Structures are given as C-alpha cells and as structure tokens.
Amino acid sequence: MPIKYIIENERCGPYIICDYCGEKITKMDGNVYWRHEDAEKGSELFFAHKKCNKLFEKTTGRLSSETLTNLPIRLATNIGMDIEITKDSSPLYEYNLRGKILSFG
Ligand SMILES: [Zn+2]
Numbered sequence: 522m523p524i525k526y527i528i529e530n531e532r533c534g535p536y537i538i539c540d541y542c543g544e545k546i547t548k549m550d551g552n553v554y555w556r557h558e559d560a561e562k563g564s565e566l567f568f569a570h571k572k573c574n575k576l577f578e579k580t581t582g583r584l585s586s587e588t589l590t591n592l593p594i595r596l597a598t599n600i601g602m603d604i605e606i607t608k609d610s611s612p613l614y615e616y617n618l619r620g621k622i623l624s625f626g
Contacts, residue, residue: 523568537589541573541580546589553592554584 523538527545537546540554550571555564567584569577578584 537568539570539573539577540567541569541577544570546570549588549590551589552586553589554578554581554586557585560585 523540524535525538526533527536529536537551538544539546539551546568551568552571552574554567554569554577557564559565567577567581568589574586
C-alpha cells in the first residue's frame, strides 16, 4: 500500500505510488485495486497508473478496481467527515463520485 509522505518543493505531503512502475500518480490517471475475495476480512490496497494497469495485473492476478478519484471521497465518508456526494449524469461515469467536504468534524 504505497502511500508515502514525500518532501517536494519544501513541502511534505502524501503521495500515491504506482505499485508497478514506482512513480507517483499525480494526474488522476490511476486506479485503486483490491482482492475482492479478501475484502470481508480486509484486503490490502494496490495502486497503478492506468497505463500500467495490464502489466500490473499480470503480476497480481485478477483484482477488483475503481478509479482513484473515488478514493478520497470514500475515505472521507468512512472516517465520518460530512460530505455531499452527487453522481455525474453521464452513464460513462455512473460510478464516479463527486463530492465536497462540508466540515471537518
Ligand atoms: Zn505506473
């Protein structure tokens, strides 16, 4: 689960690292992956750029996935942050979540 704090431009912050190529995922061009069969007890998370997706899954076997842009909203919900979620009207993006943080507690 490669989320690392990295100093960049004199600021330290969390970055998601691609499990396949080892580079940061910085342009919303990644997916989060997990093993569905392990999800009941808690599956480890994996991350990969969309361009690395097929090669990554050759090393892991079949994984469940969703776009990385959903992860912050799901995490915010699961830690009890007050957020507003709306669905994009386009069927291509049916499962993409859009949200905004309404408060921090
Ligand atoms: Zn990559």
